[in-house]
Amino acid sequence: MKYLFILICSLTVQFALGQAGRSSSTAPQRKLRQAVPDSHATSVAVEPGTDDQWVGTWKQAYKPWPHIPAVNMQLQIGRPRQHMLYPALLSLDYGEYHGSWYLLLVRKNDRQLGIGRGKYPIQETPFKLGIWLMYLNGTFNYSRKGNEAPTMEIQRMWIKDLGIFMKGLYDDDEIFVSTKVTLRDMLYSNPIQLKRTSSQPWTGVEAQRIISPERDSIYLGLYDRIDVSDSTAQLTIVDEDQLDKDTVTLVHNGRTLLHSREINEKTYSQQIRLDTGMNLLALFADNYGRLPPNTGDMRIAIDGKKYSFDFSDRSNAYATFLVAQLYRRPMPEKEAKGPIPGAAVPRADTAALTRTVISRKDDWVTTIKVKQKEITLELWDAQTEDGDSISLRLNEKWIVTGFPVKKQIQELKITLQPGENRLQFMADNLGRIPPNTAALRLLFDKISRRVDISTDMKRNNMIRIIYEE
Numbered sequence: 001m002k003y004l005f006i007l008i009c010s011l012t013v014q015f016a017l018g019q020a021g022r023s024s025s026t027a028p029q030r031k032l033r034q035a036v037p038d039s040h041a042t043s044v045a046v047e048p049g050t051d052d053q054w055v056g057t058w059k060q061a062y063k064p065w066p067h068i069p070a071v072n073m074q075l076q077i078g079r080p081r082q083h084m085l086y087p088a089l090l091s092l093d094y095g096e097y098h099g100s101w102y103l104l105l106v107r108k109n110d111r112q113l114g115i116g117r118g119k120y121p122i123q124e125t126p127f128k129l130g131i132w133l134m135y136l137n138g139t140f141n142y143s144r145k146g147n148e149a150p151t152m153e154i155q156r157m158w159i160k161d162l163g164i165f166m167k168g169l170y171d172d173d174e175i176f177v178s179t180k181v182t183l184r185d186m187l188y189s190n191p192i193q194l195k196r197t198s199s200q201p202w203t204g205v206e207a208q209r210i211i212s213p214e215r216d217s218i219y220l221g222l223y224d225r226i227d228v229s230d231s232t233a234q235l236t237i238v239d240e241d242q243l244d245k246d247t248v249t250l251v252h253n254g255r256t257l258l259h260s261r262e263i264n265e266k267t268y269s270q271q272i273r274l275d276t277g278m279n280l281l282a283l284f285a286d287n288y289g290r291l292p293p294n295t296g297d298m299r300i301a302i303d304g305k306k307y308s309f310d311f312s313d314r315s316n317a318y319a320t321f322l323v324a325q326l327y328r329r330p331m332p333e334k335e336a337k338g339p340i341p342g343a344a345v346p347r348a349d350t351a352a353l354t355r356t357v358i359s360r361k362d363d364w365v366t367t368i369k370v371k372q373k374e375i376t377l378e379l380w381d382a383q384t385e386d387g388d389s390i391s392l393r394l395n396e397k398w399i400v401t402g403f404p405v406k407k408q409i410q411e412l413k414i415t416l417q418p419g420e421n422r423l424q425f426m427a428d429n430l431g432r433i434p435p436n437t438a439a440l441r442l443l444f445d446k447i448s449r450r451v452d453i454s455t456d457m458k459r460n461n462m463i464r465i466i467y468e469e
Helices: 002-018 130-135 174-188 207-211 350-358
Strands: 056-062 071-077 085-094 097-109 112-115 120-125 138-143 151-155 193-198 222-228 232-239 247-252 255-262 268-273 277-285 296-302 305-310 321-328 361-370 374-380 389-394 397-404 410-415 419-427 436-444 447-455 459-467
Touching (some): 130 174, 277 410, 350 419, 361 447, 447 459
Parallel strands (some): 222 321
Antiparallel strands (some): 071 085, 097 120, 138 151, 232 296, 247 277, 296 305, 389 397, 419 459
């Protein structure tokens, strides 16, 4: 018994050390800090609409014994980004205990959401569950029978032999031991089946931070974005440890590239073509192999650089997924050849574009004051992606021409001059469904401001931006 106790303690210490940090030698830099609510924050950079099968409030009342109160679990899921990244708020209530956490869910397929390993604590009282939240891992599996409310059932990836089962049980006041045991058992092994009680999305101000780590550096499984120019990337998946039947699934912008692929001596390598704008590459651990955890490593070579996204990295140990962000910049005008799809003028003929834009009426949309010289524009199609293409001009200088408006968010950075700046949007075509529409979000001074753009072949949209140095 003595040696067993020593072994458990040793494993506990090793595992705890594994949570302490994350190597920065092969991954984009990020750090964990307390999220501070931003009163100016708006809705997340996501597709609008509430018809998503995952979005809404999901609940379960877990009652293992008739004579005790139920443990109430609630999961609120916000609108997704690119139909892949779902910000969520998890809460647990049982007697005197209350806990709530931010977490990231990632769509693996039409029936499964991967559960992020990291749960960022917002509030826990009168004690903390700490490492026990690791038990809540794996996937939520969606099902629906007839006209009944949809349900999500957890499919855990088991964490065994880590010496954490009893960790912290007798910390704090011993009067909470019974409460802790009930919560631990629920998280560790008992069935969890959540029923959707509302389809209204979670709209908390922190939802943006969960799926946009560039603006707040909580790491929940989503790596910082990498800006790239090449249209293709060389992707290789290897096992960083012993070959032990680890299998992985790879999803690129909602498209499955690999399904339950075993990592073995035959190294998987292929070239993948990137979309213009944001590319989300989600690597899912399907199992932990014979020697837990999964130690798959996704390596990407692009623009003459190499990047590693590794399950054996400390912050990803025993994770269900990790997500890489590769942002492919729109093609510079000087590299563009041929006509703009659906446009009446060649892309390179800016003089003709200028004659066209000044011949149309300018509709003033709004005026925005900023104190930041460089701001970011996020553009996407808020309705049906129908082939809309627009050109943008700032202070009579063309930023982009023939810019396709897609469902996925695309970003542009613009540099302002002191005082008044005029940002002009011109429709190159009307797409399949007139008029030409786009959703625009301006990011500046840690604030986001959304504007809806609607143009046609007779009128432009104009935004006045006042830059105060």
